[in-house]
Amino acid sequence: MNPSYWEKKYWLSDINFIIIGSGIVGLSTALFLKSKFPKKNIVIVEKGILPSGGSTKNAGFSCFGSLSEILSDLETHTNTEILDLVNERVIGLNLMRKTLGDDNIDYKKSGGYELFMDKESLIYDKCIENLKIINDLLSPIFKDDVYKVVSTPNCFSKLKPKCVFSQFEAQLDPGKMILSLIKLVQSKGIKLLNNINVKSYQESDNFVQIETNFIDLKCDKIVLTTNGFTNKLNKLEVAPARNQVLVTKPIKNLEINGSFHMDRGYYYFRNIDKRILIGGGRQLDFENESTTKFGTTHLIQNKLEQLLRDIILPNHDFEIENRWSGIMGVGPNKSPIISKLSERVYAGVRMGGMGIAIGFNVGKKLSEIIS
Template structure:
């Protein structure tokens, strides 16, 4: 691409910070850098027309982990690590609310519910029995009990009659959130270029030379916030994880409100006004879903529809209006990776499916490394 003098002068000269990825983490990083360095030139590169990970494709859950997820995490993490994870997720949600405002992100504090299929009796019993234990270990964070047992009032099918309720969960409008962040970035003189894929970068003395599919330029600092696309940066500590989703057409008299978890959080659903958004199922094919492809598969979409018919909406007719998928970043450990990779290159990645909860905090922590 042959750039004009004006393009070189205004966009690609004297760049202080270049951020790769315009999702939740990337935009929060840029805004935090602007606060710390008011006169700096900040450039964000995004390979898609919209963020290509999960920022505009997630389900809009303002959550920090269902009880089954927490119990499952305790099998691979220490108790202290799990508490720190929950604390970080909850603090991140508060930061997101503070930065944008509840009305802007359309936060609805309906609470969260976990339901258990009849075939999961042993795990259901384990979760019920451990409610008081989990409440005890996280009470210092919330100053009260978080989880409680409630009788199913939604007329779900094929589940145990008791749900586990969490009053601290809420739902947000993901589209509103990202539009507000993009607007705030523009208002703070942060430059955003779309359809720019970083193909290579090289540190040279006190700067980094960055090459994309269309341009080559120099930047003082290079920060990657590419989450599920970051495996090469982190020596495969991050793996992509596709999350498939569908949404129904409007359903008259829908009486389901809240965020809902099923099967250790591998399935999740919520209402959006009078529709049901339902996603998950990568545990049906972990190998196949370790991909950055945004296709959907019959295996998972059929299972989502089956659970809609038999569990979520067993007494109602519905039609599917739309299907999509997004790319999360996961690993053997759920703590995000926020680190300096070399003299002038940094990364904030591996949200572990909790980007809404911790994205704002990771962006702040990444900016604080500079």
């Protein structure tokens, strides 16, 4: 397709920064970059009609790690690294709330529960042994105990899983959040171009040229915020990880309220609009779920439905309204990569399972290293 004179003039030329990817990190990087360089021309290019990775596909948990997850991360990270990670997540969430406002993200401080079934009694015992140590570790951030043992909410009374509650967890609406963020970004004069798939880029002394499915574009600098898809453009240490979700139709007399984690965080569920959203199960088929291809599988969807039937909604009839998947970016270390890769190329990728929590902070930090 040949762009018109006007399209070239107003959209496609004299670009200072091209941000590749319009997820939470790309959008927030653009926002902070614009406030640092108000006169610069910033364009975000996105391969999908909508953001097409994780940011509009996720569960909307405003969380920083369940007790068992933090305990497990402590096996591969130092205390300081964990404290930093949790701190980054909390800072990111606060920055998002401050920038967009709680109403615009439907922020609800409903608390988060971690459920332990009978077969997880060993993990539960280990968590309880370490509860005080972890609360003490996190106390510089929260100034209060984060995790406490509580009795199982009544709705689970049949199976009585053991339960640890985190008062600081919350829920938000990721669709509303990204919509509000796009509105804010566009109100600052940042351009968002959808359906532009970046195939490669070439850096020279004076500019970067990107090859896309539509037209080649030139700019001063590019920023990769492509998360799970990054390897198609640059061999950074980030791998794709698909995550599947389903949501029920509205359920009468639904009592469940809050965010719930099960099986060391491999499953998660929450209430939304009188429905239950449940996701996870990658551990059932790591090999096939390490992909950038969207899609759902019988293996994982059946397991999610089984959890609904047996544990979450044993006393309710329910129907499934919607199933989908999203792609995350993961790596050997839980910290995101926020980096200057060369004179004209920057990256903010590898958000793991908590990109909604850290996304804004990554965007801010990235904008700070871009000169």
